[in-house]
Amino acid sequence: MQLYNTLSAEERAQLIEQAGEKRLTLSFYAYAKIENPEQFRNDLFIAWNALGALGRTYIAHEGINAQMSVPAENFDAFRDTLEVYDFMKGIRLNVAVEQDDLSFLKLTVKVRNKIVADGLDDATFDVTNKGIHLGAKDFNELLNDPDVVLVDFRNHYESEVGHFKGAITPDVDTFRESLPIINEQLQKHKEDKKLVMYCTGGIRCEKASAYFKHQGFKNVYQLEGGIIEYTRQVKAEGLESKFIGKNFVFDHRLGERITDDIIANCHQCGKPCDTHVNCANEGCHLLFIQCDECHEAMHGCCSNECVDIIQLPIEEQRRLRKGEQKGNLIFKKGKSENLKFKKERNVFEEIVPVKVAKVTEIRKKKAERKIYVAQGEHYFTKASVAQFIIENKELNIGDQIVIQGPTTGEERMTLTAMKVNGQNVEKAVVGDKVTFEVPFRIRLSDKLFTIVKND
Structure with a gap:
């Protein structure tokens, strides 16, 4: 019985290309009481592996959080593997705005303490007492209310490339950091303002809205399905997109373009750009924004030191990075000393977007x-x-x-x-x-x- 991956990412990519099949990138989550997360995890892995599903899933006693790549022809069969569980009947699957057959190359299903690292003690408040959910049309209309305070509950590297107009965008590395910051800044508005929040797919707001209601905020709203579902509804209903730029995603694509607005800059030369890359030096792997010209000049690296390293023999590179722990540094691009044009932003700063006629992206899906x-x-x-x-x-x-x-x-x-x-x-x-x-x-x-x- 296979319960873990047996192929490398490279081998899987080759098989996908050989098959020539279309795949769908999607995400979903559900809060529920799961008595045996380990058994639930194994059952899902067996069912999904048989369908050729790939992706990253976290399971805990509190529920499930998943980002997946599924063969298009197996989409209905994949949904069936979810709906055998009562708490996932009719579950919304957020299908990606842009598709890439290679968005995920492994099937990873892990048991965690929580499906989102929020740093909260759930026993101290009612996690089911959530904010009012809003569809795209109602969300747009509510944003016209002068008493609205709109908050982005994503991290700095996400909001830097795209966010809703007028949103507060905390300069934080993690979701758990944003909760006390926003709570402190908005203390005086608990009763007179409408607190409206959003995130990528909705899962962070599920917990955040309940937390802020527990903190005494009287009027709490959240964007149903996050930016992904909002974009789908905007297109389907012909609405104005009040989200500008790109929606950062945690897979190979690193972003989905929502509008042609460029609100970020290359961290190496300062020109308008919103293309995220990871440093080509595997011992660094820093996430940062890099334009095409800098990508070519720097060979995909964040610094001259990393350029020197990638020219060494592979075995020497492996020796140099052995034992190095870079996981906590990958997303700290705004704090890296290697990057000249990093932004120091106030969370209330309004960013003026740059319109471009044609957007080129290094990490867009393969041509x-x-x-x-x-x-x-x-x-x-x-x-x-x-x-x-x-x-x-x-x-x-x-x-x-x-x-x-x-x-x-x-x-x-x-x-x-x-x-x-x-x-x-x-x-x-x-x-x-x-x-x-x-x-x-x-x-x-x-x-x-x-x-x-x-x-």
């Missing part, structure tokens, strides 16, 4: 994907001809192809001519043995892929 087609069968040395057996999809003249293997590496070419049974053909189908000239030697372990450009 292409590889689809597995054929397995290497033979190489005719004298004629420099390769033979492949078509196992998946058809192969056509004019296709952009990749021949890949452990010895061959990755070779790309355009298919201009090929034969099946000695006859020139325009198309080869599953079962055909196809031959064509190649300027390199192939091996039996080589695989042939076609390149498909994403829109």
Whole structure:
């Protein structure tokens, strides 16, 4: 019985590309009393693994919090694995604004003390006494009320690239830090102001709204489903988006574009930019904002020291980072001494966005994907001809192809001519043995892929 991953992220990425299947990135959460989190965790892992679902899920006695990547064809079956549990019947699945087949590359289901690290003692207040939930239309209308105080309960690296107009954006590294800060700053407005809060998918506000009601705030509201669901409703109902910029997400994409407003800057040169990257030096891995020009000049690194390190042999890099604990530093980009143009923001500061005609993003979804087609069968040395057996999809003249293997590496070419049974053909189908000239030697372990450009 498989209860843990057996493939590396690299192996999983290759399998996804070979399959050529469309995947959906989604998230969901539910607060509920779970008696045996460990058993619940194992049951979900077995069910999800069978469906090819990937992602990161936290389970605790208080509920479940998940961010997932699911094959599109298995979406309904995935929902069925949730709805067998009473507390998840009819659960809302927040489907991502932008899709990337490689958003998650492992299935991780962990048991934790809490599904969100909030630092609160739940026994001291009624966690079910939550704020009033608002859909996108009602949320937009309420923001016109002069008595509203709008608070972003995400972290500084999230709100820096996108937030609602006029929102208070605490300069904090974690959710738990924001709760006492906001509570202290808004003490005098407990009764005369409407406290309206939002986060990425809604889960942080579920706990925060109950906490602030316990602290004596009389009028507490929260955005139903967070920024993700708000954006879906805005598009579906033709509403104005009062959220500007990008919505930071905790997967490979690192962000979903909501509007073309750029409200952040490159941390290395200062030009308008909102593309998050992780430093290419694995021993650093710092999260920061980097424009295309700096990305090229700095080789994806945050400092010259890291550029020097990534040019060392891989074994030497591993030796240098052995035993280093960088987990707590990854998200502290605003405090890094390596970054010249880091922002020192007051939480009440209003940021003027920059409009751009075309947004380019380093970490946007891949511009292409590889689809597995054929397995290497033979190489005719004298004629420099390769033979492949078509196992998946058809192969056509004019296709952009990749021949890949452990010895061959990755070779790309355009298919201009090929034969099946000695006859020139325009198309080869599953079962055909196809031959064509190649300027390199192939091996039996080589695989042939076609390149498909994403829109």
